[in-house]
């Protein structure tokens with residue numbers, strides 16, 4: 001490219017840093033993102049503006065279809081999935097993607113250098129209750145996500161549609177985790193630079209609690225959190241619950257399996273598009289993410305619908321719970 005933006009941004013005298021850096025500016029000047037990766041992230045953020053608008057204006061209702069996991073799809077799930085696909089097609093940068101709403105890998109542009117994994121709408125069953133919901137994205141270089149590990153992601157991002165619409169993104173490699181807010185003219189502007197996660201959690205966010213009837217280790221973990229008089233913060237939307245941790249700078253979120261014969265033997269959450277991106281963000285913020293045995297970032301992706309246990313957030317609490325549930 002002509003590097004027009006790089007040139008003008010580089011001229012400190014005529015172009016001082018803006019008072020409110022936007023996502024594009026931040027990707028150029030702070031994260032030093034590759035041209036294509038920057039475009040891809042900005043294109044995903046554009047899709048999310050439409051999703052945010054759709055959430056505010058669409059009547060929540062069942063679409064009458066079921067996704068491959070046999071769950072009812074809300075109209076907004078489908079809409080969000082379609083919107084993201086449109087923007088990925090437009091970008092021309094993506095060879096394939098994995099979406100919660102698609103049964104298989106979807107091939108796009110054979111020339112595209114990136115793969116994107118996403119949960120278009122996380123917590124979608126909460127829409128009618130007007131709870132916060134979100135979109136989750138992981139970006140990989142090239143097309144081989146199956147067989148890769150989430151550590152190979154080159155970026156991870158989520159958008160939280162709450163009372164405010166927030167975007168949190170990291171390009172890894174020590175470049176930090178950054179939070180942007182959608183303003184009234186439709187621009188994501190920097191809200192907080194460098195979100196961090198401290199080593200000890202005061203808040204806990206225990207998912208799939210039904211598993212404690214068959215998983216004594218998980219019961220012990222919950223008991224210890226209660227004995228330590230931690231504060232419960234659980235909304236049922238992983239994006240909101242983990243954003244709470246990044247926002248407060250501490251906390252621990254878990255979704256643990258109930259073992260064979262239980263509703264979710266390996267926990268409810270999907271490795272590739274739910275746990276992988278959050279593990280990338282948590283480690284980059286100084287926290288940890290484990291499946292009880294190993295780091296989520298090092299766990300191989302074997303299929304699009306693979307589920308995994310996850311304990312994520314403040315390091316010390318992730319470690320102590322992992323030792324109980326593994």
Ligand code: AHG
Nearest residue numbers: 121122123124125207208236237238
């Ligand atoms: P989705 O709406 O994409 O299906 O995901 C919802 C997930 C996750 O966000 C949350 O942590 C978990 O489901 C909640 O499960 P419970 O309803 O069993 O608590």
Ligand code: MN
Nearest residue numbers: 119121122123
């Ligand atoms: Mn989800």
Ligand code: MN
Nearest residue numbers: 100119121122
């Ligand atoms: Mn979803």
